[in-house]
Amino acid sequence: MGSEGPPAVTIHLTGFKKFHGVLENPTETIVSNLKEYVKKKGLPKGLILGSCSILETAGQGALAALYQTLQSAISGAASESSNSGRTIWVHFGVNSGATRFAIEHQAVNEATFRCPDEMGWKPQKVPIIPADGGITRVRQTSIPVEEITKALAKMGYEVMTSDDAGRFVCNYVYYHSLRFAEQNGNRSLFVHVPLFMTIDEETQMQFAASLLEVLASLC
Secondary structure (H helix, E strand, C coil), X not given: CCCCCCCCEEEXXXXXXXXXXXXXXXXXXXXXXXXXXXXXXXXXXXXXXXXXXXXXXXXXXXXXXXXXXXXXHHHHHHHCCCCHHHEEEEEEEECCCCCCEEEECEEEXXXXXXXXXXXXXXXXXXXXXXXXXXXXXXXXXXXCHHHHHHHHHHCCCCEEEECCCCCCHHHHHHHHHHHHHHHHCCEEEEEEECCCCXXXXXXXXXXXXXXXXXXXXXX
């Protein structure tokens, strides 16, 4: 019994639907197809790929769906007597101006949307979670982003570590997820990807699969 090793890492994924200026969101394609993609390659040892959900690109209006998605994974882990500390959320979002992948280190408690979200909300300098304090409050991931970035760069990907996830829906979701992860003893990570016209779909699928592999080995 003692030689079974640590419990598997379970990784749950989310992507986003279309939004203002981005009619085809690459993260919807990546997250929708990744399970089938990695099945062909074979999952790394010690990794379970859990839920793959697509979120509305919205803040307050999509919160119920976001928390339902987060909670269902925790409930599933508990029912399987799994170690929730080995559960990781990976949220993919698109940065249409980016030329490389970005592993996000933190989220800020500020919603300042440059355009209305898909449900028409356009907050300005609003705390995402007022109970956390003001808009300068920061939450950081407990995942070793520098190590992950270095490992992916060694594999040949154009990737960087970022300390600024913006103030739009990506940051909004990441902040809520980091807070939820802290409260429930699991971990959360946000990854920004470019458009497919900048880095093609096949390379982005390979990157996502490699990210899972790196997370399984480092976490």
